[in-house]
Structure formats: C-alpha cells, structure tokens
Amino acid sequence: MKTKWELSDGMERPMMESLLHDEGEVIKQSPAKSVTRHEIDGNSYYVKRSRHSVFPLRPQKYWFKECPARWEWRVAQCMQALGIPVVEHLAFCENWSNTGLQEDILITRGFDGQPLHLVDGVDALRVIEFVNRCHELGMVHGDLHPANILINPATGELRLADLKGVQIVKQPDPEKQNEDLAYLNIDFPMPLSPELLRLSESMRRKKMRVRSRRCLKNNREFGPQTHGKTKWWVRKPMVDEALGQVQAAPDAVLTGEALLKAGRTSTVGQLGGVVVKRYNFKKPLNLLKDFFRPTKARRAFQLGYHLELVNVRTPAVIAVAEHRPLGLALRSYLIMEKVENATELTDAAHDDPRLAKRLAKLIGRMHAEGFVHRDLKASNVLVDGAGEPWLIDLDGLRFSGAVPVRIAVSNLKRLERGLCGKLVDTVVNRLRFVRQYCRVTGFRPTELRNAW
Secondary structure, eight states: OEEEEEEOTTOOHHHHHHHHHSOOEEEEEOSSEEEEEEEETTEEEEEEEEEGGGSTTHHHHTTTSOOHHHHHHHHHHHHHHHTOOBOOEEEEEEEEETTEEEEEEEEEEOOSOEEGGGSTTOOHHHHHHHHHHHHHTTEEOSOOOGGGEEEOTTTOOEEEOOOTTOEEOSSOOHHHHHHHHHHHHHHSOOOOOHHHHHHHHHHHHHHHHHHHGGGGSOSSSEEEEEETTEEEEEEGGGOOHHHHHHHHOGGGGGSGGGEEEEOSSEEEEEETTEEEEEEOOOOHHHHHHHHHSOOHHHHHHHHHHHHHHTTOOOOOEEEEEEEOGGGOOOEEEEEEEOOTTOEEGGGSOTTOHHHHHHHHHHHHHHHHTTEEETTOOGGGEEEOTTSOEEEOOGGGEEEOSSOOHHHHHHHHHHHHHHHTTSTTOOHHHHHHHHHHHHHHHOOOHHHHHHHO
C-alpha cells in the first residue's frame, strides 16, 4: 500500500496521521463513506473518508480522474485565494495499491458554527447575499443544501463546507447558479422570485424521488439482513427481536387470529405493532415480468418511503423481502407499521367536521406531490383514534411527477363510489372536501367540475 499526503502550510504529517488512528465521534457513517469529529489539545478536526475498495472497479477509475478528496482540496485552495469563505482544509491523503485507489481522506479544521437549518433566526436575506457574492466570484456549487453552509450563531459568520462537485469558472452559467439558490430553498426557505420558487419546487420533487431510492441501499437508516435463505431490506432504527422473529417466519403471522385478509393475490396479517403483507403467485406471466422488474412488495416499500418523505400520511415501511428461487419471484413480503385504533373510512364518525378536510388534505397532498392511485377506494383509507386519515395498500400507487386534473378526478371518482350512501357522504362534507382539496392542489373548482 502506497500512501500519498499533501499538507497545508504549518501542518505536520505525524499530527495528521494521529487523527487517522483516533476513533473520534461518528458524524456520518456508511460502508463507502464516513465523517468523524476529533478533539485534540482543544482543537477540533473533521476527517472524511471515501472507501473506494468496497465497489468493484471503482479503485481503477481514479487512475484516470481526480478522487473526491483531491478535487475538494484543489477547489478549496482556489476558493480561499478568491476570498470565498470555506472551512480550513488542512490535508488530504490517498492510499493506493496495485489495483487502484483504495481510499482517500480529507482533513479539515473545525469551525465554530452549525448548519443553517439548525440555527433559529437566521437572516435569509443575508444568506442570499452570501451566496450571490460567491456566485460573483465564479462559484457553481451543485449541491448547496443547508448542511453545506455553516453559520456562527454568535458572530453571524458564514462558511461553506463539503465542496465535492463545486466548480470555479470564469464565466459561470447563470441558470446553474439559480439552481443553487433554488436547491438551498428546499430546506431553508428564502424570499425568492416566483420563477425561482417554481424551480425550487420542481427540484424538491426530483430530490425526494431520488432520495426514496436510498431505502433499498445500505446506509444509516436502511440495510440488508438475512433470515434463513431469505434476504431482507430493513429499516435499521426499527429492528428489534420481535421484528426478527417475524422475518424468520413471516407466514406464521398470516394464519389464525393474526390473519386480516386472505386473498388470491395477497395475504395480510398482524402481530404486535406490525402488519405483514405477502404477495402471492398469481399469473405465470408475472414470473417473467418480475424477472426484469422489482416485485410489488419492493415497489410498495419504495413508494411508501417516498410518501413519508413528502409528508403524505401512510404507515411506515419497515422491511421487505423477495423469495426468488432461480430468479423467479414466487412470493414477496412487506412489513409495515400498524395504525393503532384504526377503522375504515366508511365506518368513521360522519359528524366530525374535521374529517372531510383532513381527508382532502391527504388526497390533495398525494396528488400535489405527483402521485396517482388507481385503486383509491374507501377501504384503502384508515382513520386512527385521533381522527387522522392514513393511506394504505399502495399497490395501485404510481409516481408520475405531475397529476393532470383529469387523472386526479378519476381517482376521486373511485373514492366517491366507495363512500356513496355511507354516513360520511353528506353535502356538507363534500363541500368541505372540495374547498380544502383545491387549496392543497391549486386546482379550481370549475376545473374539477368540467373534468367530472
């Protein structure tokens, strides 16, 4: 193993190497990356590691291009020379072997500040001014979220952190710089122009869709587990002994008193605080289709997490598994959170004036976020003990990005058929629903009426 170091002025290699042997405080952790904080002699340091050896062929890639640490080191020096405030970069290290770059390491000095979104009362106009000043000096960030701007609450000083992907160019593209502000606005609202706000909303939806895919990767919140011959993807914070027992024998939850539904396409049961859904083998043609695509359980797992990210109330997805002998998906399992004290929408209190508005907010939010539900029947909406509706059974859910009023109305018609004649179906509740639904989606009542 060959190690290459590059140090800033005044830094000594033994001091930097000592940080690599110090356990430190874990800030971020994944199989491929980690960030740790270290306190030595009253000074704080951050060590960022990128482990390329965990991915096949990635170590060889860096024979031909800059590694992340070297890129950030070079950009930081350029930004400091231009007067753009960044955290102080002290050293970077590359560990090479005959097969390529195994790991790169970047060391920065701690800054007495916190990410923007963790500090109350931050002047948004001052942040806009800071970003615009950086743009004037040629910066195009590309990943400008609040955690990448640190602010000292006492002095108000702002500095940039995590410069991966940042570019300094002589003639920056104004559209890309606008995207920096729009992206920052997603988690740190600012008084931007209507055009930038629309761009920010579009970027937020795209970001949430991309983020939803992390539920099927190995990271801080999700990861793989094996029980017997079945491989599961689980939500790590929810893993406990009871869940492990369910994963070891999921079919045991689908019999006897635990059984909730026994259908040809799916079987549903509950145990303790979880609900288990098994997708059964239905059509021979589906075996061929599922050979090239994720199973319904896996799609529902990702869609459920996507709904959570955009604040559409649905039971939290906990685990998913596919039983694939010879690659053929004969069965798949989805484990979800149980909604306590829940009743079906048709059995909910019809005299509660808040229910129609809450239901409209739920369905309207789903449509506004770009989801359509081809099977939006009343039995797929539960109402908990506090009167809050929950969307369940996501088999008919699909993310389209933008929902035309015609498709939205077809979903509402499906819901209306299930509620027709029920106690909750009153003229007053319909009016309450339409008013709230239009507020959430931005549709006008006349648009709904014309599409109906």
